[in-house]
Amino acid sequence: MPAADTAVGGGPGNGAAVALRGIVKRFGDTVANDGVDFTLAPGTIHALLGENGAGKTTLMRVLYGLTAADEGEIRVDGARADIRAPRDAIRHGIGMVTQHFSLVEPMTVAENVMLGAEGGFRLDAAAARARVQDASERAGITVHPDARVGALSVGERQRVEIVKALSRDARVLILDEPTAVLVPQQIELLFEALRRLREQGLAVVFISHKLREVTAISDEVTVLRRGQVAGVARTSDVDERELARMMIGRPTMGVQRDAVHAGGEPVLRVDGLEAEDSRGLPAVRGVSFEVRAGEILGVAGVSGNGQTELAEVLSGLREASGGSVQVDGEPGRIPEDRRASVVGELSVAYNLVLEQLDEFRRGPMLDERAIRRRADELIERFDIRARPNDAVQGLSGGNMQKVLLARVLAREPRALVVSQPTQGLDVGATEYVRSQLLAQRERGAGILLISEDLEELLALSDRLVVMYEGELVGEFGAAEVDVAEVGALMAGLRR
Amino acid sequence: MIRLQQRAAAPRGFLVAMPVAAVVVTFVLTAGIVVAAGANPVDAYRQFLITPLQSQFSLLEVLVSMTPVLFTGLAVAFAFRAGYWNIGAEGQLLSGAIAAAWIGQHVEGVPRGLVIPAAVALGAVAGALWALTPALLRIRFGIDEVVTTLLLNPVALLLVSALLNGPWRDPVTKFPESPRIAASAELPQLVDRSRLHLGFALGLALALLLWFVTTRTATGVRLRAVGLSPRGARFARIPVERTLLLAALVSGAIAGLAGVSEVMGIQYRLTEGISPGYGYTGVVVATLGGLSMIGAAVAAFFLGLVNVGAGTASRVLDVPSQLGEIITASLLLVAVALILFRRYRLVWR
Numbered sequence: 144m145p146a147a148d149t150a151v152g153g154g155p156g157n158g159a160a161v162a163l164r165g166i167v168k169r170f171g172d173t174v175a176n177d178g179v180d181f182t183l184a185p186g187t188i189h190a191l192l193g194e195n196g197a198g199k200t201t202l203m204r205v206l207y208g209l210t211a212a213d214e215g216e217i218r219v220d221g222a223r224a225d226i227r228a229p230r231d232a233i234r235h236g237i238g239m240v241t242q243h244f245s246l247v248e249p250m251t252v253a254e255n256v257m258l259g260a261e262g263g264f265r266l267d268a269a270a271a272r273a274r275v276q277d278a279s280e281r282a283g284i285t286v287h288p289d290a291r292v293g294a295l296s297v298g299e300r301q302r303v304e305i306v307k308a309l310s311r312d313a314r315v316l317i318l319d320e321p322t323a324v325l326v327p328q329q330i331e332l333l334f335e336a337l338r339r340l341r342e343q344g345l346a347v348v349f350i351s352h353k354l355r356e357v358t359a360i361s362d363e364v365t366v367l368r369r370g371q372v373a374g375v376a377r378t379s380d381v382d383e384r385e386l387a388r389m390m391i392g393r394p395t396m397g398v399q400r401d402a403v404h405a406g407g408e409p410v411l412r413v414d415g416l417e418a419e420d421s422r423g424l425p426a427v428r429g430v431s432f433e434v435r436a437g438e439i440l441g442v443a444g445v446s447g448n449g450q451t452e453l454a455e456v457l458s459g460l461r462e463a464s465g466g467s468v469q470v471d472g473e474p475g476r477i478p479e480d481r482r483a484s485v486v487g488e489l490s491v492a493y494n495l496v497l498e499q500l501d502e503f504r505r506g507p508m509l510d511e512r513a514i515r516r517r518a519d520e521l522i523e524r525f526d527i528r529a530r531p532n533d534a535v536q537g538l539s540g541g542n543m544q545k546v547l548l549a550r551v552l553a554r555e556p557r558a559l560v561v562s563q564p565t566q567g568l569d570v571g572a573t574e575y576v577r578s579q580l581l582a583q584r585e586r587g588a589g590i591l592l593i594s595e596d597l598e599e600l601l602a603l604s605d606r607l608v609v610m611y612e613g614e615l616v617g618e619f620g621a622a623e624v625d626v627a628e629v630g631a632l633m634a635g636l637r638r
Numbered sequence: 639m640i641r642l643q644q645r646a647a648a649p650r651g652f653l654v655a656m657p658v659a660a661v662v663v664t665f666v667l668t669a670g671i672v673v674a675a676g677a678n679p680v681d682a683y684r685q686f687l688i689t690p691l692q693s694q695f696s697l698l699e700v701l702v703s704m705t706p707v708l709f710t711g712l713a714v715a716f717a718f719r720a721g722y723w724n725i726g727a728e729g730q731l732l733s734g735a736i737a738a739a740w741i742g743q744h745v746e747g748v749p750r751g752l753v754i755p756a757a758v759a760l761g762a763v764a765g766a767l768w769a770l771t772p773a774l775l776r777i778r779f780g781i782d783e784v785v786t787t788l789l790l791n792p793v794a795l796l797l798v799s800a801l802l803n804g805p806w807r808d809p810v811t812k813f814p815e816s817p818r819i820a821a822s823a824e825l826p827q828l829v830d831r832s833r834l835h836l837g838f839a840l841g842l843a844l845a846l847l848l849w850f851v852t853t854r855t856a857t858g859v860r861l862r863a864v865g866l867s868p869r870g871a872r873f874a875r876i877p878v879e880r881t882l883l884l885a886a887l888v889s890g891a892i893a894g895l896a897g898v899s900e901v902m903g904i905q906y907r908l909t910e911g912i913s914p915g916y917g918y919t920g921v922v923v924a925t926l927g928g929l930s931m932i933g934a935a936v937a938a939f940f941l942g943l944v945n946v947g948a949g950t951a952s953r954v955l956d957v958p959s960q961l962g963e964i965i966t967a968s969l970l971l972v973a974v975a976l977i978l979f980r981r982y983r984l985v986w987r
Contacts, residue, residue, distance in 0.1 A: 500856035
């Protein structure tokens, strides 16, 4: 078949490693991809940029054979490719690292690579080890073939996934939001690996909604908005502002607190708190702090240093093993894992009132009309893009977060415990969530804000503490924050 | 290649189309066997599914036949809704039956109006007690209730056997059956000269009550929330453990009523064969009914119909009675398979 694709935007059409043409994918009433063209040239890093729900992941799942497109075609090296399952994609030299890794934890890295490898009946462990070695050298990332995957950190597991794809001779590597699980230093390592792979002629698709990362790493960028291509460009030809405009269709504004609040009465007081993690190991070790009315206390730290357990204790999901917690009223809680904190199969309306079902009763019966009224009101007030009877599991991350926000904020709690409120959200939803938190602060609520996003903490917090290995290792007023110092404390360099 | 694809919502008219499709598919699958047995398949199916509905006598028999599995089906559906996998309705039924047989032997001369409510209450408590230990083990230690509830079923059966071969052995006949219960402990007939008894009405009332509780009350929503997402429910400050305990005990109590209903409405004594697996059939009924209380009632009626039809078909057509059992079993398997299409569709590609 002739390679007769016309060039789209800045991407070279002819000689493209992969071209998607007119991809349409519907899920029920929603169109995830609406006639998307995407062209990927060898030896380039191509960013796929867009808000949550813009259709980035769906498009790449189509390419990798995880989802069947309703319309459109896939071309690899100019020839039409029939990709129905990941093994077809792998045969065409396409590899993908999804957001949720598909690794078998009790097995070693080499064994994981061996799984699903094409080939004969006999397992050749030595060859698998050699492939791991070879692939990790090519990418310049260290992965020990005999390490047990269960013992590896999330960042290391991501490297295993990349090595797995490379050891199957991938010429196209798709990474779905790879930086979401990484700390800044790891992100830089990942970028170095990607640049090395580019030099070797690989084509890399980098799915992201973070403008800074896209401009830092990519050569070309395709922007998706609501399932359609909003723009294609060489990254060097556009700036962040322009990309943001393509992505959300309006200019962004930074959400930032105004003057620093000193805070009023304490609304949340934690004294010598101790807690264990799920394995019974100490995770929170003698933590004490106060959150006052009208202030935001930020908790910085690399994930896995006890913040999750701290939030769970304060949210009533985990028993403390020592110390005390005093709260003014019932604390409002925004959870770290929002998908697990809603009841996905129940409707938006029920999820909005799930904590206060008893307030929506008429005699023994639930007052469905009152529930509906409350849902309509909150949907309007918090700009939730859903109907009251939609199941929550079908909502985007941003709308799901708004459901949880609405449920909590409608109660006007005096104290709020907020965990990773914008993780995985797009620019629009992130701004919305941050401005809601600031509005709560204006209202006089005291907010404990646990976040891995240092930029977010700096923009919102009145005071900042750093958590490292279960302890608070530093406290800063907003005016005096030294970012380098905070980074060093987060990394455990200074105690 | 044929693949399954998840549906966004159950297709409209599914509850009507599914039984029809189940009958048609079963007909096609078993027609050969019916012919081999020397009968006309169309006649056989008429006997099976239509004839029982045509006379008052056999229609009432259908209702009699559905009564025990209505109770156990409701019991299982209620527990499953909360994500508590109670497979122990059989044991809980036997526990309720023991209670009913005990009270029935000690109430000679006490008025019916007192005996029946007392027996119903005691049977429910007995069923709930039989369900209590697995529930506590699950809630306190996370021990899988599928295993513990299931394994308590033979324990209950052995207990029945011990009672019937020991202290309760019928003093007159020496059969391993308990003495006949007092007349005042017999559930009254709903229709003269039929076996249809008060237990059926009780079952229907219970179905309505449970339907109301599960769909119209805060408790029902909490129950569903716990069943669908324990973490999400816990986050919404729903007491997950207490809800599971409630579901387990209510489920056990309902299953216990099945035992009361059979002892005091049909057998008038405790026998070793008091339940030919009604507790297990309850799982089928609950599944067929899509864990909805009304659905369970419909499924129980369907099973009663098939049960009565299988008997008349083999008699009228002079075919082996096993043929009825084969068709019943095929129908159940096909129905369970078709349930899949409530959440999935087939795609050819």
